[in-house]
Amino acid sequence: MIELVKTIYLLKRLSKYIKKLNIKKKTTIKDIANVLNISAAAVSKALNDDSRISKKTKKAVKQVAENLNYQPNHLASALRKGKSKLVGVIVPRTNSNFFSSVIQNIEEVLNKEGYNIIITQSNESFKKECDSIDTLLFTQVDGIIASMANETVDLDYYEKVKAKGIPLILFDRGENDLNVDYIGINDYKSSQDIIEHLVKQGRKRIAHIGGYKRTRIFNNRIRGYIDAVNKHQLPLEPELLIESSLTTEDGKEKMEQLLQLKERPDAVYVASDYAALGALQALKERQIKVPDDIALVGFGDEPFTAVVTPSITSINQHSAEIGKQAALTFLGYTKKKTVKQSLNKIILDAELVIRESSKNP
C-alpha cells in the first residue's frame, strides 16, 4: 500500500519533469536528482555504479534516467575528468583498402573500451597534416594514431604532440627519428621476397619503381631491392632504380621511362599497387605482354590487383593486424598510467601473393 502511494507520488514528479522537458532542454543529472529528491552527486555515482550507492537507489536512478531519456553530456564529463575518450586517426587517404581496413580495426578495438575515433585525411599534404594535428589537439583527443603523408619531413608538429604528453602511435609511414611507437611490416624483407620470386621465375633484369628515398618504408624497400639484386649478381644499374610519387599517373610515366631504355628490364617491381596499375596501363598501351615480355609486381594487395587483367602479384600488409596492434598500443598507455611503458616497435612479416603478372613466361 505504502509502495503504491510512493509510486504514484513518483509518477507525479516524473510527469511534471517530462512536461518541462517538452519545453525543450536536455535532461541532466540534476533533473534526475530532483525527481528522486536526492543530490546530483548521488545520481552521478549511481550511474557510474559507485559502491557507495545502494542497489535500490541505483535502480531508481537508472529507471528515471531511462524515462526522461537521459543522455550523459560527454563534454562535461570529459572536461571534468580531463579525458575526452576520443582518439584521432590521421591517414593520407581513406579510399585505399589498406587504410580503410586499418581504420576499421582500430575502431573495433577502441570502441570496446569506450573510445571513439575521429578520422582525418591528410591527402598526402604536409600542410593538411599539420592542420589535422591542430584540430585533433583542439578537440582534446586522448591519443593520436597516424600514418604520415608522403610530403612530411618536418617533424615539429609530431614533436608537439609528444611534448603535450599525448600518446602518439605511428603505423605504416613512420619515421625513425621520431622516437615513438610504430607498427608496420618488414619492408626490407618483403622486397627481398619479391626479388627472390622474380629470380625463380627466370627474370634477369629487374627494375624498381620506388617511393621517396627519404620515407623510411620506401627506403627499406629500395635497400631490400638493392641487396637482393646484388646477392643474385643481377645488373644494378641507376636507370633501373627510379624514384616516384607512386600515384597511378606517375607509375605510368615512370614505366614509360623504363621502356625508353636501350636494354629494357624483363621485370618491374613497383612499390605501390596504385603505381603498378599505372605501369600496367603503360604496358598495355604499348602492347607489351605481361608477364611474357615483362613481369610486374606491386605492393599492398589492394583488391583491384586481383581483378585487373592480368592480375597483379603483390604484398599483403596485414592491415587488420596493424590496426589492432595500433589500437592496443594506445590502450596500453591508458591502462598502466603510472608505469612508463617502453616504446613499442612492432614489425609484422608480410605475405607475397603471387598472381598472373609474374608467372613464368
Added chain:
Amino acid sequence: MIELVKTIYLLKRLSKYIKKLNIKKKTTIKDIANVLNISAAAVSKALNDDSRISKKTKKAVKQVAENLNYQPNHLASALRKGKSKLVGVIVPRTNSNFFSSVIQNIEEVLNKEGYNIIITQSNESFKKECDSIDTLLFTQVDGIIASMANETVDLDYYEKVKAKGIPLILFDRGENDLNVDYIGINDYKSSQDIIEHLVKQGRKRIAHIGGYKRTRIFNNRIRGYIDAVNKHQLPLEPELLIESSLTTEDGKEKMEQLLQLKERPDAVYVASDYAALGALQALKERQIKVPDDIALVGFGDEPFTAVVTPSITSINQHSAEIGKQAALTFLGYTKKKTVKQSLNKIILDAELVIRESSKNP
C-alpha cells in the same frame, strides 16, 4: 624607459609561468590572466576579439598566449556555448571512392567554418549504424550527415536525432518516410539513360541486377529500368530482374544465375560497380565475351571500372557536389538559427560514362 621596466617586469612574470608549465599542466586562460594581471574574462574576450577590449590588451594577450603555447580547451568552450563544432558523418564504408570523395568534400566545406567531422562506418549493418548514432549523440555533435546502411529499415534512431533537434542530412541512401534534408542523384533518370544507351547499341534483351527494393535509390533504379524497357517494348521478364545485396560476391552469383537461363540476356545493367565487377568475373570464367556476347553496365563510376578489362560503362554520381551540398545544407541550419528553414531535397543529374563493356558488338 618606463616601457623597458614594464617589459622586464612582464618577462619576469612570464618566465615564472613558463617554469610552472614545465612542471606539467596545460596553459589556461587563467594563466594568461595572471601574467598580465587582468581577469580571465578579459583574456577570453581578447582572444575572441570582443569590441570592448582595447587593442593594446588584445595584443598583449595574444603575445602571452603565444609564448605560453596556449591551446584553447575546446571541451570547456563547447560545454559553455552548447556547441561542439563537431559534425558526425555516417557512411556504410569509407573504402569506396564515392563515399571517400563525399567525405573529403564535406570536410573541406565544414573546416572552413571551424567545424570538424567525426567519421563512422556502419559496414552496412543496422546495429552498427544505431551504435554510431548513439556515439555521435554522446559526443554532442552539432549535426549528422549520413548515408544509410543497406539493412536499415527501422528509422527510430534517426527519429531520435530529429527529436533532439539536431540537424540531420541524408545523402545517397535516404528514406522518403523520414522527412529530412536529402542530397542525391536522379536514380530513375540514370537508369533510363543506361537502357537508352544499351538500346542504341542494339541490345534487345536487357537484365537488371538491382539492389534491395525497399531501399529508395535502388527502387528508383528498378523503376527506371522497368519503365525504359517497357517504353522500348523489350521483354520484361521476372527472371531478368534480380534483387541482390550488390556485393562483389553476390554480383558474381547473380550473374551466374542469369547465365543459367534458357534465353540469356544480351546486356546486363548492375546497380553497383562492385557487383558489376563480380558479374564480370563470372562472365570471364565462362569465356563469355564482353561486350560482344553480353554488354555490361555498372553504377557509381568507381575508379576500377576504368582499369579492369574490359573497362566498365558506369554512372558518375558527382560525389564532390553531393558532399559540398550536404555540408552547405548543414551550415544553413547553423546560420539562420531562428528562421525555420524549409527542407532541402537536392537531386543532381548524374552522367553516363561509356566504356568498352557496352560498346557495339
Added chain:
DNA sequence: ATTTTTTGGTTAAACGTTTAAGCAAAACTA
C-alpha cells in the same frame, strides 16, 4: 553499552570557458 566500521549518501569545489551584469574612468555633449 560503548566504540568502531560501514553504508549511503550530501556539500561544495573543480574542470576551462563564456557571458550577462555591473562599474569606474575617460571622453564626449550641451
Added chain:
DNA sequence: TAGTTTTGCTTAAACGTTTAACCAAAAAAT
C-alpha cells in the same frame, strides 16, 4: 560644468559532470 555616453575592463554565475571531504545513521565489534 554637469550630464551622458563610451571604453575597458571586473565579478560572478553558468555549462553538466565528477570527486574529495564530510557526515549522520546503521551495523558490527568489543
